[in-house]
Amino acid sequence: MVDSIHEMIRASFRCEDMVKCVLGLKSLDIEAYKILLMHGPLTTDGLGEILNRERSTAYRSLQNLITCGVVYRETRSLESGGYYHEYVAIEPWEMKQMVKKNVDEWYCQMNGLIEKMDDKVSTLILRIGDEETRIQE
Numbered sequence: 001m002v003d004s005i006h007e008m009i010r011a012s013f014r015c016e017d018m019v020k021c022v023l024g025l026k027s028l029d030i031e032a033y034k035i036l037l038m039h040g041p042l043t044t045d046g047l048g049e050i051l052n053r054e055r056s057t058a059y060r061s062l063q064n065l066i067t068c069g070v071v072y073r074e075t076r077s078l079e080s081g082g083y084y085h086e087y088v089a090i091e092p093w094e095m096k097q098m099v100k101k102n103v104d105e106w107y108c109q110m111n112g113l114i115e116k117m118d119d120k121v122s123t124l125i126l127r128i129g130d131e132e133t134r135i136q137e
Contacts, residue, residue, distance in 0.1 A: 019095070022102050023068040032061040033070055036089035041074065043086055062087050070095050
């Protein structure tokens with residue numbers, strides 16, 4: 001994984017890397033998302049078995065996916081009483097739209113900061129000029 005945008009531009013960056021970066025996910029989270037897409041709704045135990053990980057690890061991954069909005073939880077009732085939860089992945093085209101929206105928002109914010117750089121640099125140059133004038137006096 002690359003550490004900066006500069007490295008990202010020059011590296012062979014894959015779609016999966018971009019999704020992890022934009023949505024703040026880990027490799028295991030992406031793997032869990034793919035499993036939910038392939039297998040359909042799963043319980044935490046079911047996902048843990050397929051991932052070959054502890055239930056708690058699968059649960060943490062599901063929470064990460066829920067937090068960023070690519071998985072949601074549905075409650076199912078048992079005929080004998082009680083309930084359980086199944087986790088469902090959103091469709092890939094929905095994730096694509098989500099990633100695109102996040103990138104667009106980030107781009108606008110960065111562009112705004114870049115526009116403010118002129119003002120900040122000008123102010124800094126004026127301050128340095130004022131300090132040099134005072135030193136010369």
